[in-house]
Amino acid sequence: MSKASSYGRKNLVISILFTALVFFLSIKLDPYNQGQLSVALMFFIGILSIVLLTGASGQISLGQGALMAVGGFAAALGILNLGLSIWLAIALAVFAALLAGLLLGIAAARLSGPYLAGTTLVIALAIPSLATRFESVFGGDVGLTIDFGNPPAWLTSLMGEVGYEQWQLLATLPFATLALFFTSNILNSRTGRSWRALRDNEVAASLAGMKISETKIFVFVISSGFAGLAGVLYGLRGIVGPSVYPISLSLLLLTGAVLGGIRSILGALIGALLVVFLPDLVEWASASFSPSEQIANYLPAMISSLLLILTVVLNPGGIAHGLHHKKRHH
Amino acid sequence: MDIFLSAIFAGTSRGAIYALAALGLVLVWRGAGVVNFAQMGQAMFSTYIASTLIAQNYSYWIAFVVALISGGVLGGLVDLLVMRPLNRKRSSSVLDSPAMRSTVPVIASLGILGVLQAAAGMIWAAEERGFPTPVNSLGLVINGKIMPFTAFDLFVIGIVFVTLLATTFFFKGTGMGLAMRASALNPEVARLSGIRIGLVRTLSWVISGVASSLAGLLVTPSANLSPYTLDLILIIGFTAAVVGGLDSLLGSVIGGFALGLLVSFVNVYDAPEDIFLAILIVLLTVLVIRPQGILGSKEVRRV
Amino acid sequence: MLEIKDLVTEYGSVKALNGISLLAHEGKITTVIGANGAGKSTLLRTISALEHPHSGSISWKNKSIVGLSPEKIVRLGIAHVPEGHAVISQLSVEENIQMGALFRMRSNKADVRLAIQEIYQLFPRLEERKKQLAGSLSGGERQMLAISRALVSRPSLLLLDEPSLGLAPLVVEQIIQTVNDLCRNTGLTVLLVEQNANTALGVADHGILLSLGTVAADLPAAQMKADVALRAAYLGY
Ligand SMILES: Nc1ncnc2c1ncn2[C@@H]1O[C@H](COP(=O)(O)OP(=O)(O)OP(=O)(O)O)[C@@H](O)[C@H]1O
Numbered sequence: 072m073s074k075a076s077s078y079g080r081k082n083l084v085i086s087i088l089f090t091a092l093v094f095f096l097s098i099k100l101d102p103y104n105q106g107q108l109s110v111a112l113m114f115f116i117g118i119l120s121i122v123l124l125t126g127a128s129g130q131i132s133l134g135q136g137a138l139m140a141v142g143g144f145a146a147a148l149g150i151l152n153l154g155l156s157i158w159l160a161i162a163l164a165v166f167a168a169l170l171a172g173l174l175l176g177i178a179a180a181r182l183s184g185p186y187l188a189g190t191t192l193v194i195a196l197a198i199p200s201l202a203t204r205f206e207s208v209f210g211g212d213v214g215l216t217i218d219f220g221n222p223p224a225w226l227t228s229l230m231g232e233v234g235y236e237q238w239q240l241l242a243t244l245p246f247a248t249l250a251l252f253f254t255s256n257i258l259n260s261r262t263g264r265s266w267r268a269l270r271d272n273e274v275a276a277s278l279a280g281m282k283i284s285e286t287k288i289f290v291f292v293i294s295s296g297f298a299g300l301a302g303v304l305y306g307l308r309g310i311v312g313p314s315v316y317p318i319s320l321s322l323l324l325l326t327g328a329v330l331g332g333i334r335s336i337l338g339a340l341i342g343a344l345l346v347v348f349l350p351d352l353v354e355w356a357s358a359s360f361s362p363s364e365q366i367a368n369y370l371p372a373m374i375s376s377l378l379l380i381l382t383v384v385l386n387p388g389g390i391a392h393g394l395h396h397k398k399r400h401h
Numbered sequence: 402m403d404i405f406l407s408a409i410f411a412g413t414s415r416g417a418i419y420a421l422a423a424l425g426l427v428l429v430w431r432g433a434g435v436v437n438f439a440q441m442g443q444a445m446f447s448t449y450i451a452s453t454l455i456a457q458n459y460s461y462w463i464a465f466v467v468a469l470i471s472g473g474v475l476g477g478l479v480d481l482l483v484m485r486p487l488n489r490k491r492s493s494s495v496l497d498s499p500a501m502r503s504t505v506p507v508i509a510s511l512g513i514l515g516v517l518q519a520a521a522g523m524i525w526a527a528e529e530r531g532f533p534t535p536v537n538s539l540g541l542v543i544n545g546k547i548m549p550f551t552a553f554d555l556f557v558i559g560i561v562f563v564t565l566l567a568t569t570f571f572f573k574g575t576g577m578g579l580a581m582r583a584s585a586l587n588p589e590v591a592r593l594s595g596i597r598i599g600l601v602r603t604l605s606w607v608i609s610g611v612a613s614s615l616a617g618l619l620v621t622p623s624a625n626l627s628p629y630t631l632d633l634i635l636i637i638g639f640t641a642a643v644v645g646g647l648d649s650l651l652g653s654v655i656g657g658f659a660l661g662l663l664v665s666f667v668n669v670y671d672a673p674e675d676i677f678l679a680i681l682i683v684l685l686t687v688l689v690i691r692p693q694g695i696l697g698s699k700e701v702r703r704v
Numbered sequence: 705m706l707e708i709k710d711l712v713t714e715y716g717s718v719k720a721l722n723g724i725s726l727l728a729h730e731g732k733i734t735t736v737i738g739a740n741g742a743g744k745s746t747l748l749r750t751i752s753a754l755e756h757p758h759s760g761s762i763s764w765k766n767k768s769i770v771g772l773s774p775e776k777i778v779r780l781g782i783a784h785v786p787e788g789h790a791v792i793s794q795l796s797v798e799e800n801i802q803m804g805a806l807f808r809m810r811s812n813k814a815d816v817r818l819a820i821q822e823i824y825q826l827f828p829r830l831e832e833r834k835k836q837l838a839g840s841l842s843g844g845e846r847q848m849l850a851i852s853r854a855l856v857s858r859p860s861l862l863l864l865d866e867p868s869l870g871l872a873p874l875v876v877e878q879i880i881q882t883v884n885d886l887c888r889n890t891g892l893t894v895l896l897v898e899q900n901a902n903t904a905l906g907v908a909d910h911g912i913l914l915s916l917g918t919v920a921a922d923l924p925a926a927q928m929k930a931d932v933a934l935r936a937a938y939l940g941y
């Protein structure tokens with residue numbers, strides 16, 4: 072059996088196991104945690120977009136939240152103005168994000184490092200402000216209301232009663248699985264290897280005949296598609312608006328990506344779970360010494376920022392790096 | 402006409418503050434090769450310290466000086482606690498490529514920003530506070546006519562010019578300034594000349610910390626103080642620095658004033674919501690047409 | 705005396721120096737010659753601590769200098785002029801020279817001033833161009849400037865890496881002669897790396913031939929110069 076197809080099969084098995092595990096959890100968890108887990112899956116998709124962009128190809132973006140917003144708004148407009156089903160709206164969102172990624176990529180291909188970081192940061196602020204600017208179209212500060220709707224009849228007849236959070240989780244799951252499968256395939260493919268070559272040595276890659284700009288733009292497009300998908304799912308929880316995709320969302324995703332391990336799919340999952348459940352965890356852990364509300368409010372942000380610094384300084388590969396490392400030693 | 406004039410004056414005094422923020426970014430970029438996204442977080446923190454002192458009835462000027470000192474100390478700590486260990490870490494495979502080498506300090510600075518904002522929130526709560534000015538902030542009256550600028554505006558512009566002159570003198574006229582330029586331009590030759598480049602780096606963090614807390618102190622009277630208010634200044638300061646040339650002090654100041662006027666005109670003649678969009682357009686235009694900025698040198702790392 | 709024993713320096717898996725031992729006597733010129741990639745530059749870079757040795761010892765005036773930082777080593781009187789006209793082209797000629805004396809500016813301002821004057825006497829062309837950016841100098845002038853930057857620290861040991869690189873024979877002659885005079889008149893110790901074996905061996909007291917990171921020959925300069933077979937084997941001429 073060739074190496075490539077063995078990878079493909081392994082990816083398939085992992086994806087199936089992943090789906091089964093989340094499905095099992097969706098039955099066991101209470102509605103609150105079902106909702107949280109679904110957000111974690113959305114973040115997982117969003118963080119995968121960073122794994123592809125920064126981890127694999129070495130470009131940084133602080134503006135993934137803006138691309139999420141593009142996805143969210145495209146879907147909301149499709150649903151509200153064209154009467155699309157959420158599935159078609161999701162497809163539309165991904166398409167819109169791919170397009171936005173193309174534009175962004177064309178601008179970004181010339182930049183790297185701090186220039187790219189700063190520019191994408193400005194983009195992260197500018198795009199959501201468009202919503203306020205064109206209030207009649209995008210709904211201003213409040214935004215547009217969309218949701219996952221009710222679970223389809225076949226699902227309820229199969230599983231009995233399905234709550235809204237559970238439906239949100241089950242509707243997100245196939246997309247997370249798809250993203251997982253797609254990412255692991257592309258990272259193990261020739262395309263993924265060429266991205267890494269670009270990251271590790273741009274000059275050498277260019278001497279070896281790689282078209283640098285085209286490749287960078289291509290990575291941006293793919294990564295943006297992921298961000299758009301994450302964005303529409305995130306918006307389908309209820310509202311698409313500037314307050315749903317603030318700059319802090321972009322930074323939160325980046326934090327998750329770094330904490331989990333910026334080069335690893337497993338890391339993306341760990342990072343997503345970490346940033347979503349950290350506030351709950353902190354609240355639970357600090358309950359015994361009941362801090363004042365003022366401190367409690369900022370404790371999760373403090374801890375995740377500290378973890379971010381510590382990770383970068385002490386273990387830049389993130390949690391997943393540590394895990395892989397152990398595995399290799401044994 | 403009056404509207405136009407007042408837009409010019411408002412833009413100039415705003416621009417002076419953006420110029421300071423840009424100056425702070427350029428100092429660290431030149432001295433240590435890092436764009437410090439935590440910079441205005443440091444400024445916010447030291448402005449809170451000043452605000453606390455003022456609330457306890459210390460004079461404005463004592464608070465002012467303490468804030469500048471704490472800005473410098475914070476800058477130095479950022480370098481010693483985070484950037485230096487990061488620089489020394491060469492073994493990690495994640496850090497091996499040049500692309501990641503320039504990206505990772507950015508991520509670290511975002512972490513520092515997060516820590517400072519959370520700490521400010523924990524210590525001083527989230528409610529916004531006002532902040533006094535040392536001089537009158539009503540429109541100046543000349544010949545019985547109210548002018549579209551205030552004594553405070555003049556004060557701000559004056560401070561920026563003094564800062565620019567002082568930093569220019571420091572770089573061109575002192576040994577330490579020469580050491581800083583040499584270390585930034587060619588660390589290897591600098592070290593072989595006996596320059597302690599670690600010390601020089603830390604010093605550029607300290608000076609940048611002072612410059613940016615100055616920006617924080619001067620902008621806060623017109624924008625209430627909260628852990629997040631100064632983020633905007635960072636964005637505009639960054640754009641100003643890129644417009645002027647990330648490695649040029651004078652360029653960053655020119656960029657600052659240009660951005661100040663831009664923001665002011667968008668505010669007056671268009672709508673405040675468009676500010677970010679206008680900034681984005683300016684930023685992208687400059688990066689495409691003249692990536693090294695107005696006064697930046699071509700040899701600057703095309704990153 | 706500079707004393708090096710069993711020095712090994714690696715770049716990743718490449719052993720650039722593979723057990724080098726040598727002596728350089730005070731007040732003498734010792735030249736290190738060898739083909740491209742022999743490890744000459746690496747030897748100098750390891751002495752000035754730009755590279756960390758894997759093993760072995762380096763001592764100057766009977767004190768070990770392994771493990772010190774480059775900044776510290778300059779303060780011990782060891783000045784390194786690296787390969788390729790190493791000046792900072794965006795700084796002026798004057799600033800490049802001052803840079804070499806910054807570390808002792810505060811403790812000995814008068815002497816720094818004197819040292820700069822002496823340098824201008826040595827290379828009058830640099831004084832004429834002192835306000836000019838170093839980047840606008842000719843290759844020869846740039847090499848003079850690089851040497852001046854090192855000399856202004858008043859070193860007792862000068863590490864010179866291929867000063868002749870890319871220069872016309874006449875300029876090479878002039879630079880080498882200047883170094884020779886300095887050595888004879890002030891007691892400066894020189895470790896001179898050269899491709900140009902004839903010129904180097906012509907002024908040097910002692911010659912060291914490197915090959916693939918090891919010492920292939922260690923002879924008085926005159927003797928090495930006369931050894932045609934040796935040169936044919938290692939340098940190809
Ligand atoms: N930074 C580096 N990374 C990896 N290998 C290096 C590095 N610098 C030098 N080398 C290798 O070490 C060996 C010795 O190099 P070095 O520069 O010391 O040679 P040299 O004798 O000075 O040659 P030349 O006469 O061409 O200057 C060479 O094989 C070279 O490829």
Ligand SMILES: [Mg+2]
Nearest residue numbers: 744745746787
């Ligand atoms: Mg060499």
